[in-house]
Structure formats: structure tokens, C-alpha cells
Amino acid sequence: MKLDNLLAHISPQLQVDLRGFTVDEAAFEKTWRALVKRNEKMEGGAPATPGSPELTPTHLEKFVADLRTQLDNMGPVNLEAVHEYDELEERHKFLEAQNTDLTNSQRELLDVIARINSTTRKLFAETFEQVRTNFREMFGELFRGGRADLSLLDENDPLNCGIEITAKPPGKQCKLCRC
Numbered sequence: 001m002k003l004d005n006l007l008a009h010i011s012p013q014l015q016v017d018l019r020g021f022t023v024d025e026a027a028f029e030k031t032w033r034a035l036v037k038r039n040e041k042m043e044g045g046a047p048a049t050p051g052s053p054e055l056t057p058t059h060l061e062k063f064v065a066d067l068r069t070q071l072d073n074m075g076p077v078n079l080e081a082v083h084e085y086d087e088l089e090e091r092h093k094f095l096e097a098q099n100t101d102l103t104n105s106q107r108e109l110l111d112v113i114a115r116i117n118s119t120t121r122k123l124f125a126e127t128f129e130q131v132r133t134n135f136r137e138m139f140g141e142l143f144r145g146g147r148a149d150l151s152l153l154d155e156n157d158p159l160n161c162g163i164e165i166t167a168k169p170p171g172k173q174c175k176l177c178r179c
Contacts, residue, residue: 015077035063117159124158145170 011017036059078084132150139148146169154161 014071015079032063035066120159128152128158139167143169 007019128150135150136148139146146167148165148167151164151166152158152161153164
């Protein structure tokens with residue numbers, strides 16, 4: 001009768017059918033020894049001696065109370081945990097693949113930008129030299145002499161710097177150098 005009463009109260013609480021439960025003597029013995037050792041250490045008593053610790057009703061009640069406290073501290077069993085883990089694992093794999101794709105795309109874009117910048121610098125340098133040469137010639141033709149030049153304000157960053165224009169028509173002297 002006590003067993004039926006116990007089963008009626010514990011089975012719903014643990015969400016387990018205890019009628020199909022079989023006792024695992026080895027596991028019980030191991031758990032019992034560990035609990036006794038832990039209690040002796042906490043109480044400052046002598047270490048547990050080899051051999052089977054004595055099973056008194058008081059010890060059993062304390063053992064059951066400790067186990068119940070441990071179970072309560074664990075909280076209810078999440079029956080959806082395996083399904084949730086599978087979903088999270090799938091999501092993690094998806095996000096990891098997306099991250100890899102983005103990283104590869106970023107690397108490819110940086111390579112393309114570097115090639116474009118290299119090509120642009122080369123084409124700009126060629127075009128600038130041609131414009132510079134044509135500017136010098138046209139200035140001389142338009143003003144029947146004189147000197148003119150184009151130069152970059154920052155040779156290290158030609159794509160983002162300004163261009164300086166110097167021009168000296170014929171017959172004008174430079175106030176700084178008298179040329």
C-alpha cells in the first residue's frame with residue numbers, strides 16, 4: 001500500500017512510470033557510498049571506511065531528501081530539448097555556411113577592388129602624362145612661348161589628390177626666382 005501511494009505521488013512528479021523500474025544494485029551502492037563520503041566530509045567525521053556503509057532509516061530518509069533536493073534543483077525535464085538542439089544545430093550549420101560565404105565574398109571583393117585600383121592608377125598615370133604633355137604644347141602654342149606644367153599634389157595617392165597648374169606666359173618674370 002505504501003509502495004502504491006509512493007508510486008502515485010512520485011510518478012507524476014518525475015514523469016516516469018516507476019512500475020517498470022528495476023533496481024540497479026551496483027549503481028545504488030556506488031551512489032550511496034559517494035553520498036556517505038560527502039556527508040562525512042561535510043560533517044568533519046572520519047573518512048568512510050571500506051565495506052558497505054550502514055543503511056539506517058535515518059540515513060535512507062536523509063539520502064532520499066538529498067536526492068529529492070538535487071532533483072528539484074535540476075528543475076523539470078525538458079522533453080523538447082533534443083528537438084530544440086537539432087533545430088539549433090541546423091541553424092548553426094546554416095549560419096556557419098552563410099558566414100563562410102560572406103567571408104569568401106569579402107575576400108573576392110577586396111581582390112577585385114585591388115585589381116581595379118591598380119588598373120585605374122596605371123591608366124590614370126598614362127592619361128595624366130599625355131594630358132601634361134598636351135597641356136605644355138598647347139600652352140606654348142596659345143601664348144607663343146612661355147612655360148606651363150601640371151603636377152600632382154600627392155604622388156603617393158594620385159587618385160585622390162589635387163592637380164597643381166603652373167603657367168608662366170612669355171615675358172613675365174617670376175617674382176620668387178626671376179626666371
